[in-house]
Amino acid sequence: MKFNNEATIRFKSKSVNEYFARNAIAAFIMQLNPTIEQMNDVKTAVSEAVTNCKVHAYDSEDDYIEIFCGIEGEKLHIKVSDSGKGIADIEKAMQPFYTTCPEDERSGMGFTVMETFMDSLHVENNTPKGTVVYMTKIFGNSGK
């Protein structure tokens, strides 16, 4: 795919980096003239994806999470990748309120939030291991 602009950030799987990740992406998408709501939607979705990597994919804070952002006209593509444990049953993991760690006070809503706040969400296995989350959001008048 040909993007008008793109950026990639790669950072350690430390929860303190969630703030960095969502705000870095927020800064990158300023060129799309987002509304405050669109900006918040993207920040929230990025935060959810990074939380999943931190909480589920990796046991240590010494692994890496990568976020790619591409702009194609008025459409933003975001790809969040990890090389962690992967998801055994992606369909099940995406169901609202499904969580593998309820005793940890997990709401099980991460993917539901991404799906609701973005225009599309697709999750697949990474090669050789881990998970990739693809999200898009359309800016301008045709988006959510």
Add this chain to the structure above:
Amino acid sequence: MNIDFLIKRDVLIIYLSGELDEYNAASAKHRIDTALDKYSYKSAVFDLSNLAFMDSTGVGMFIGRYKKLSRQNKKVFIQNPCFQVEKILRMSGLYQIMPKIKNEVI
């Protein structure tokens, strides 16, 4: 993030400020639970006027506090969420167990 507590007419008001995500949810939980056990009150209100951001980790944190308080037959409410926080609270259905109230009620 900062957390302040105030007791007003038997109501414990918990003021959250900053951003609530995976990074600070565990410490927020600990600080709030300590206050929930320490003070004497009949119901609790989370005041979110200064909470600039939260994600679903925050929803999990609120559900945990709701469970703790409901075991003691105490009601919990939410007031003054900003637009982003309101959107996630609404979609999560949290208001069904922790109703949103107007500031003036307390």
